[in-house]
Amino acid sequence: MSPQPQAAVGAPLSRVEGRLKVTGQAKYAAEHDIGGVVHAVVVDSSVARGRITGIDARAALAQPGVLKVITHLNAPRLAYRDNPVSLAPRGGRRLRVFQDDRVQFFGQPVAVVVATTLEAAQHAADLVEITYDVEKPSTDLTDSPADEPQTYARGNAEQALGSAGVRLEMSYRLSRNHHNPMEPHATIARWDGDRLRVWDKTQWVIGVQHELAAVFGIPAESVRVISPFVGGAFGSALRTWPHVIVAALAAREVGRPVKLALTRRQMYFSVGYRPAYEYKLRLGSDRRGRVTAMVHELKHETSRYERFWEANLVLGQMLYAVPNVSQLVRTVSLDVSTPLWMRGPGYSSAAFCIESAMDDLAYELGIDPIELRLRNEPDEDPSNGRPFSTRRLRECFREGAREFGWHRRNPKPRSTRDGDWLIGTGVATGCYDVWRGQAQAYARIDADGTAVVESATHDAGPGTYTSMTQVAADALGLEVRHVEFRLGDSTMPPAPPQGASQTMASVGSAVQDTSDKLRTQAIKLAVEDEGSPLHGVNADDVVVSGGRLQVKGDPARGETYQQLLARNNGTHLIARGSYNPGAESRFSMYGYAAMFAEVAVDARLGLVRVRRMLGVYDAGRIISPKLADSQAIGGMVGGIGMALLEHTVTDHRDGRIVNANLADYLVPVNADIPDLKAIYLDGRDDEADPIGVKSLGELVQIGVAPAIANAVFHATGRRVRDLPITAEALL
Known part of the structure; x- marks a missing residue:
């Protein structure tokens, strides 16, 4: 079949839903207008470990408008x-909400107040008195026993270290980070008999549907989850948290629709976080910079009631051609809520340590940091021997060095000043897996020549509405304004969660398949229709452009979708399609990045300011350049937060997070953000998926923090191995 003209894919389109958002018409989870809704406010535990010995809800129940207090x-x-x-x-x-008297972390839901107004529910929640039999909590990663480890080994790392010409040993500490999306988590729940409908902030409506069905013991078909707009999530909405269950339970108990929105403070305790890490790394190399051995020993926090893991070993196995590798990772079970994946999960934490160590080695050997990385580039994946589908990291570094002006730097640390400011530049590698999952889609062309495409996916920020519209528009041969993409409803064809940078590869490939099938169906109808100008034409010679089916090379011969359907008395054509990545690929598939940063450090005060950043990405085919830039800039901003600002402070006496607010938990603001630029290598990866894309949304944050840390070292000559890098560490 003749390839379709590509007019939409690759164009820098603005978000198709942008007007809805800037005019306030986009409805987020707490904003849906549901008749008869009442309000729920969660009462949190004020201890981290113990048992509830008493609950006095009499004062709360006596308040006007209070319907029920559930414990x-x-x-x-x-x-x-x-x-x-x-x-x-x-x-x-x-965690099983309100099923026993056990308290397992500070901020755990221990009661919920339901009232006719939000103010009444908030006031009554303050009046609920709870007493506890308190046990001493364990909340300190550095002072708690670790669980059984996961390990990986190839070669003999200890022996290779012993014979290495250069040996380095480093210890790193990474603070806990919180997602802090703009939209707080919220849920509206309504029961209609034994059927449950939920409007929720989520990155996976299918996951919420099945979790609610499992908790309440009802069929999944009896649960409908709706989530058309998500105001950021960064991983925090990938699982169904207890407040969603609380909202549904409260709605059933009071017989009314219930709205429950978490406060910003509650989000620090109840919707996950990037766990804190301790990471020890020993490295061996010859004098030419060939790394011969790496030994990784790391541990991170998890809750006592669940064991959370993330992909923190992958980079140490495949990023560089190291013949001898040993890895050991342990979780530390604490009296805290369960962590969850946060942008670049596992990879971001490991990259900071590995890329800082590579920088240390470069300075130890007197080799340019980029050249050192290139000397250790593998020809195939060293962890499994598979060929890379594409690995263009060398090009990323070459293009980035040219654009950034890397050759102009004085390699000597603390050698460049601008008045009171010490100036430094740093570089680091970013890398993230190419995830793909099974996805389905539905498409319909109506008699007016417009199309609707649906899949139960999400748009938590990457621009899914727009990018899927672009793919469908080109496959159907329609203008973008004539295609509507719908998402965020569990009644739509199923899709994987919007996480792990898999949406474009998975859902995009399903949309491509569905749209191809629909276009093929229309072409078949036309070439078999004696009344069509295309009758008798070989279907493979027909393309569709601007909504018009026409012979390739002879555009005058053809007709529109409207004409075809009208003549055949049709109101619409429909198709369903899917994507299934199938068996494990024989290729090793990753997205890659070369990250560059320039910082200025006040020589007297230790203040760090990022002056500029550049990311160069090997991310396959770029469907929407403007959206890709949005992701890249956002990833750099998140990386600045990880490197310089973000950290949780816990009072280990009771497990309370001291800075559970946006005044004391610092995130980057406009004044912290410098000139940011992203470049994407032109190309595609057809081994990864049918539309040739690779991971991007996670990739853009991985490598940012170490690039900044390496620039700080170049500026000051002081290596800081704890995140965030504070002024105190540089004084």
């Missing part, structure tokens, strides 16, 4: 069946 004393027993369709950790047991 473990009066809540019904819920089914809490096993749920295989879940992104919850497989180790341990998920």
Whole structure:
């Protein structure tokens, strides 16, 4: 079949839903207008470990408008069946709200107040008195025993270290980070008999649907989850958190629709976070900079009731051609809520340590940091021997060095000044897996020549509405304004969660397949229709452009979708399609980045300011350049936060997070953001998926923090191995 003209894909389009958002018409989870809704406010535990010994809700119940106070004393027993369709950790047991008197972390939901107004519910929640039998909590990663490890080894790392010409040993500490999306987590729940409808902030409507079905012991078909707009998530909405269950339970108990929105403070305790790490790395090399051995020993926090893991070993196995590698990672079970994946999960943490170590080695040997990385580039994946589908990291560094002006730097640390400011530049590698999942889509062309395409995916920020519209528009031969993409409803064809940078590869490929099938169906109808100008034409010679089916090379011969349907008395044509990545690929598939940063450090005060950043990406085919830039800039901003600002402070006496607010938990603001630029290598990866894309949304943050840290070292001559890098560490 003749290839379709590509008019939409690759064009720098603005978001198709942008007007809805800037005019306030886009409805987020808490904004849906549901008749008869009442309000719920969660009462959180004020201890991290212990048992509830008493609950006095009399004052709360006496308040005007209060309908009910639900606790473990009066809540019904819920089914809490096993749920295989879940992104919850497989180790341990998920928190079962209001099912017993046990408190497992500070801020755990221990009661919920339901009232006719939000103000009444908030006031009554303050009046609920709870007493505890308090046990001493363990919340300190550095002072708690570790669990059984996961390990990996190839070669003999200890022996290779012993014979290495150069040996380095480094220890790193990375603070806990919180997602802090603009939209707080919220849920509206309504029961219609034994059927449940939920409007939720989520990155996976299918996951919420199955979790609610499992908890309440009802068929998944009896649950509908709706989430058309998500105001950022960064991973925090990948699983179904207890407040969603609380909202549904409260709605059933009071017989009214219930709205429950978490406060900003509650989000620090109850919707996940990037766990804190301790990471020890030993490295061996010859004098030419060939790394011969790496030994990784790391541990990170998890909750005591669930065991959370993330992909923190991958980079140490495949990023560089190191023949001898040993890795050991342990979780530390603490009296805290369960962590969850946060942008670049596992990879971001490991990259900071590995890329800082590579920088140390470069200075130890007197080799340019880029040249050192290139000397250790593998020809195939050293972890499994597979060929790379594409690996253009050398090009990323070459293009980035030219654009950034790397050759102009004085390689000597603390050698460049601008008045009181010490100036430094740094570089680091970014890398992230190419994830793909099964996805389905539905498409319809109506008699007016417009199309609707649907899939139960999400748009938590990357621009899914727009990018899927672009893919469908080109495949159907329509203008973008004549295609509507719909998402965020569990009644639509299923799709994987919007996480791990898999949406474009997975859902985009399903949209491509569905749209191809629909276009092929229309062409078949035309060439078999005696009344069509295309009758008798070989279907493979027909393309569609501007909504018109026409012979390739003879555009005068053809007709529009409208004409075809009208003549055949049709109101529409429909098609369903899918994408299934199938068996494990024989290729090693990753996206790559070369990250460059320039910083200025006040020589007297230790203040760090990022002056400019550049990211060069090997991310396959770029469907929407403007959206890609949005992702890249956002990733750099998140990386600045990780490197210089973000960290949780916990009072280990009671497990309370001291800075659970946006005044004291610092995130980057406009004044912190410098000139940011992204460049994408032209190309595609057809081994990865049918549309040739690779990971981008996670990739753009990985490598940012170490690039900044390496620039700080170049500016000051002081290596800081703890994140965030504070002024105190540089004084």
